Amino acid sequence: MAFLNALLLMSFPLFAQNPERIFGEVAKTESGVEVATSDGKYIFRYFTPEIVETAFIPSEEEYTAKSHAVVLEPQAVNFTVSEEKESVIIDSEGLDIVVSKMPFQVTYFFEGEKVISEKTGYTKGEELEKLDFNLTETEVLMGGGARALGMNRRGNRLELYNRAHYGYETKSELLNFTLPVVLSSEKYLLHFDNAPIGFLNLDSNFSNTLSYETIGGRKTYQLVVGKTWENIVGNYTLLTGRQPLPPRWALGNFSSRFGYHSRREVEETIEKFREEEIPVDAVIIDLFWFGHEITGTMGNLEFATDSFPNPEEMMHNLAQDGVKTVLVTEPFILTTSKRWEEAVQNDILAKDSLGNPFTYDFYFGNTGLIDIFEPGAQKWFWKIYEELTQMGVGGWWGDLGEPEVHPEALIHAAGTANEVHNIYGHYWAKLIHEGYENAFLDQRPFILMRAGAAGSQRFGLMPWSGDVNRSWGGLKPQPEISLQMGLQGLAYMHSDLGGFAGDNLNDELYVRWLQYGVFQPVYRPHAQEEVPSEPVFREERTKELSKKAIELRYQLLPYNYTLAFRNSAEGLPLMRPLFFEEPDNFRLYSDAGTYLWGKNFLISPVLRENIKEQQVYFPKGSNWFDFYSGKKYPGGSTATIQLKEEHIPTFVRGGAFIPMAKPMQTTQHFSAEDIELHYFFDREAGETEDILYHDDGESPEALASGDYELLYLKGRTEGGKLHLSVLKKPGKAGKTSEFNETEIIVHNLQSGPKEVLLDGKRIPFEYNNKDCRLIIPVALKQKITNLTIIN
Structure with a gap:
């Protein structure tokens, strides 16, 4: 704790505190810690080592325990409370809390690093009650629900009042989902656990202050941290509940x-x-x-x-x-x-x-x-x-x-x-x-x-993102809105594909919106009827291009359904910002023009009219391959991509498994037998692994009852050999596997292999020189199937 005390002393000159609140006493309770002050009391309690709740109860009020948002029951977290001359220290196995006595201040630390501190904490004005916090000069702030403001929302005072904005385009300060949630590039999330209307003030007066303002109710917030952004979003959805698997x-x-x-x-x-x-x-x-x-x-x-x-x-x-x-x-x-x-x-x-x-x-x-x-x-x-x-x-x-x-x-x-x-x-x-x-x-x-x-x-x-205008201005903020909402737990945020409001008949806009829709959570063209929203009523070339996009959406069904499973099981968003890959690259916190679809797709939608090329940044840590041409792009590089009418720029992570489906007209008859396993070979990828989730697609209890099956997929390059393995794992003992036969399709092989071994025995294969693709029919009869491709 000496290190924490040193950090605290270093922070005193930099951040404001509350000189009027006087420390009283501290007491450890069954559920946490209470700190009495001159104007009320603080209640601190841990949900997990990485989630702590702070409630301030003014002297004239009673504590209201009911939350509309939180469903997690507090878990057993080891922590100690020590009182020293100048501070109270709550030292846990995760988040630590330091309460400075004079002047009064609450500061949070994680893994020895300062996370955030209250400024004046709770204050009450004539119209609004307020909780405020200190910010660093450089941190980027996100959250507040669905808005069209850019990814970095710092500098705005966001009204918390759900309201429709008919026909919005590139900017909308207020939309249908206003959430009292703030995420910071300093890798924390604050959830203000209160229902009444109010404001999130994200440093609108440039005083390095974050404020939650409300007409009344609870003065309660949860601070959520984690070692990665996946952990942070996962922790928040653990706190507030995970999305059930959709049909x-x-x-x-x-x-x-x-x-x-x-x-x-x-x-x-x-x-x-x-x-x-x-x-x-x-x-x-x-x-x-x-x-x-x-x-x-x-x-x-x-x-x-x-x-x-x-x-x-x-x-x-x-x-x-x-x-x-x-x-x-x-x-x-x-x-x-x-x-x-x-x-x-x-x-x-x-x-x-x-x-x-x-x-x-x-x-x-x-x-x-x-x-x-x-x-x-x-x-x-x-x-x-x-x-x-x-x-x-x-x-x-x-x-x-x-x-x-x-x-x-x-x-x-x-x-x-x-x-x-x-x-x-x-x-x-x-x-x-x-x-x-x-x-x-x-x-x-x-x-x-x-x-x-x-x-x-x-x-x-x-x-969905409301009554967006049927225009390029309406399309532009849609990735931002979905990315932001995914960070705030609502991972199925999507848009009316093609745009809703207005009579604008623009075939290029329509097609680009539908092509983007392949890589957003729900594929739903919808609009006012003066211009048809359905591709079947558009002119021939538009219909043809739209059909290709929709067919790709169906090909990706096994991949997308696995994303839905990961969201339901772990809280992971389907659409993810690039800073998930590079959390210390502050430039990426303002970027919504390129994003990740799940872990393995990099998507750069076309959001402007009549352009022939656009720049794409490829995150570090992997090589990326053009999904259509196979061209390789090194991680950490930026390239100018020539645009095609037939599709938007789409890239796959080197070493990734992409499960895909054979063509279908409806998901009704889809089965495990329709799945192909695509592997995107990259000699530099090292060992990679992924999963494929499969169930009946309709039972609400499939996860809870274990009535599902997982395939664990692994790839490894060693010398002149590529090793691929498939492990079948049912959710419950005795479940019969639905995976009997499949095709494993290896992309990016520059020459045909000498031989392919299945569990040590030679098997036939097909190699396409033009596409550099290796196609291997595989019988998945064993629990573990091992495939060796010898160059």
Whole structure:
């Protein structure tokens, strides 16, 4: 601890403290440490060695223990508390805390290095309560939810109020997901564990100060650290919950627009996909399923049977063809809707100050709002979902759930509108998720939501980036938004492919957006109907290029499904910033133009019009190979890439295994027999390893029950030999392997091998000189399969 004390003394001249808060006494409790002060008390408790929670309780307040975000129970962490003349030292096996007595300050250390310190800590103003912290001069700040501001958000004061921004382009200070989460290039994450609205002030007045400002509630935050960025994000999702595995079909292509007006229109559209042989797995039906007009019908929440006759038959037929039906729902019950009287009688609406349903006007009509926090309203709303799911609905879209219009005077069972605004979508997703857990035990829910909160990922929520403009300006910030949200736990953030708002018919924009979509979490073209969002209705060359992109999306299904597994098991984002590879390269903290798709793909989407080339930086630590040409690029280098109309710049890590699938029109009939194992040979890669995850694609309990299979894949070059091995490992004893035969395809071999040995015996192979590819049919009959390629 002498080293910690030295660091603390060195920091005194550099950072501000709170001269008015007077230290009282310290006490070790069962759950942590309490420090009494002149104006309240601090409660410190460890969740893990790398996650510590700090709560300040002002003298006039009671401690509120309930968190909407945190689900992790505190684990046993070894720590000691020692009091010295000038400080209290909490020394743990991970994060250490030093409480300086005069002037008062709380400082955190990890592995002997200072992480962050409170500045004045808690203060209360006339309108807002505040927690503030010291920043270094150079650190980059990220977080705050979904924004279009650039990766480095330092210098902004971010409002924490979920709100739609129709038609946004390159800049949007406020979008549908505003999260009280900050990540720093100094390798820490702060989560302010409080629901009411407020602000994240990321040093907007350039005083090296980070502040969380709120109208009230808990003064509680968790500090999360780790040795790598994978550890930090993994720790945060351990704290707030991991995303359940989505149904496999959710990784396929969606047919969607605003909107399909009839059953006939839906069926003809899907038939067009089949005629063009463009894969599709789901159709999303917007608000015309319950009414003929945009206004006046919201809240009907039942099929308009004149335009959608026999909807059960429609959904059954679609499902037989491998296409799931997804319906939009909203939390608004209009006074002109069929269910208004029912909603009033069942007392399911948010109230005014007199206890009457609160009604107000917005774009769609005069409305009430379902009180998602009231148990009776939850039961009423879920019954509708349950009945429609029993009819054949395969997934749900929750729209306008910020809520889009949420008057301050409105009162919920859980508090005022401003106290619960930012967690409305969170509890809406929870309602559907838990409903499926109780009523549909064999079905993974699909829950597409426009708003949510910290921790919403544990309810399977699939966020999207809102009503983006159909323009190059709209496309440009999409990688940033998805990367930022992945760092904050919501790893399935995606965009309306092609853009949503406006009548812009731009084929180059459309194709580049769909090509980018191959490497974003959900593949869902969606737009206003004046210009078609579906590739089947575009001109021939656009349709051809779009088809190639969608076919590649389906080829990558085994790789993408394994990414989903890693996200569910470890919290790893699907899209990852380049600083995951080089955490000490500060320049990369501001870069969203190139990113990692999983561990093994490097993607550089085309985000500008009519350009012929663009620069790509290749992270250190690996060589990278052009996915299409095989050209090698050394790690740590920058190259000018000539752009192709057929695809965006796509590169694979040397030594990587990329499991891919044979062509398909729907994921419905996908099996382990459809998988090919592609290995990208690089003599300099050394020993590499990866995994492939496989299950039935639909059982919610596949992971928990062990009803899955893993392939452990290893590659190693030794002399003139390449050794590849496949280890089959079932999730539970006795499970029969679904992997019987496959093709192992080795890329980047400049000449054909002399021989190939399978478990020591010669086997036939095929070598393609033009593509420098070696194709080896392999029977995976053993638990371990060893392949030796001799040059």
